[in-house]
Amino acid sequence: MQHLFSYSATLRAPPEVIGPVPEGIRATFYITGGEFSGPRLRGRLLAQGGDWFTVRHDGVGVLDVRGTIETNDGALIYLAYQGLSDLGTDGYAKFLRGELPPTLPLRTAPVLRCAHPDYAWLHRTQMVGVGEVDLQRFVVAYDVYAVQ
Numbered sequence: 001m002q003h004l005f006s007y008s009a010t011l012r013a014p015p016e017v018i019g020p021v022p023e024g025i026r027a028t029f030y031i032t033g034g035e036f037s038g039p040r041l042r043g044r045l046l047a048q049g050g051d052w053f054t055v056r057h058d059g060v061g062v063l064d065v066r067g068t069i070e071t072n073d074g075a076l077i078y079l080a081y082q083g084l085s086d087l088g089t090d091g092y093a094k095f096l097r098g099e100l101p102p103t104l105p106l107r108t109a110p111v112l113r114c115a116h117p118d119y120a121w122l123h124r125t126q127m128v129g130v131g132e133v134d135l136q137r138f139v140v141a142y143d144v145y146a147v148q
Contacts, residue, residue, distance in 0.1 A: 001128065001145035001146065001147055001148060002145060002146045002148055003038065003039070003078060003144075003145055004038050004039070004040065004041065004127065004144045004145060004146050005036050005037060005038025005039075005040070005041045005087050005143075006036065006037060006142065006143045007034055007036030007045065007069075007141070007142055008034050008035060008036075008139060008141040008142075008146070009031050009032075009033065009034030009045050009067075009139070009140050009141075010017075010031070010033050010034060010138060010139055011029045011030060011031060011032060011050075011051075011118070011133075011140060012029070012030040012031075012032050012034045015027040015028060015029045015030075015065050015140040016028040016029075016030070016055070017098075017102055019020075020096065022051050022054040023027075023054050024054045024055045024057055024092065025054065025055040025092065025096055026052070026053070026054055026121070027054075027055070027081070027095075028050050028051065028052055028053065028055050029044075029138075030049075030050040030053040031045060031047065031048065031049045031050050031051075031061070031067050032047050033039060033046070033047045034140075038144075040070065041071060042048075042071060042072045042121075043069055043070050044069065044070055045067060045069050045072040045073050045079075046067065046068045046069065046070060048051060048068060049063045049065070049066050049067025049068060049079075050065070050066060050067070051063055051064065051067075051075060051148070052064040052066075055087060055091060055092050055095045056092065057092050058086070058087050058088060058089070059086065059088050059092050060083040060084055060087070060091070060135070060138040061084065061086070061087050061088055061104070062080045062082070062083075062084060063081065063082055063083040063085065063092070063106065063108060064081070064082055065080065065081050065086065065108070066078075066079070066080045066133060067079045067080075069112075071116075071119070072145060073101075073118070075114055075116035075119055076114065076115075076116075076137060077093030077112050077113065077114040077116075077119060077130050078112065078113040078114070078120070079110060079111075079112055079123065080110070080111050080113075081108040081109055081110040081129060081134055082108065082109060083090065083106055083107050083108030083109060083129065084106075085104050085106050085107070085133075086105070086106060086109055087104065088101075099109060100135040100136060101135060102134070102136050103132055103133065103134050103135065103136075104132065105131075106129070106130075106131040106132060106133060106140070106142070107128075107129070107130060107131075108122060108128070108129035108131070108142070109126075109127065109128060109129070110128075110129050110142070110144055111127070111129040112127070113126075125144065125145050125146045126146065126147045127146055127147070128144070128145050129142045129143070129144045129145075130142065130143050130145070131143065136139075140148075
């Protein structure tokens with residue numbers, strides 16, 4: 001794998017908890033900003049978007065993230081990814097009680113889309129994100145890699 005970029009983002013605290021629905025517990029973590037940098041991408045995460053997160057009954061968290069990043073040269077890039085995080089077998093019950101773990105590992109498959117021709121290579125790249133969210137500070141950090 002080839003490292004493409006790393007990023008960190010801040011999240012509004014606390015999350016907006018919708019509560020139990022048939023799929024699990026729904027909660028939204030809103031992005032309030034952030035930065036990213038790497039060999040071919042640098043810029044900031046705009047203060048919009050979020051993670052429409054679901055904690056399944058088995059304690060697995062399902063990520064559904066969408067947002068916009070802006071490169072240093074002004075290109076806007078749509079960022080979307082889904083992924084998983086394991087809160088443990090008792091994660092559903094703990095989340096329902098408002099007991100968040102201090103940190104949570106995140107594994108994702110990002111997709112980036114951009115109209116700017118300098119970033120057309122993103123449309124041909126399969127990516128993997130390895131990250132962690134600090135649920136005490138509401139900060140998420142990722143390393144994103146291209147699968148070769």
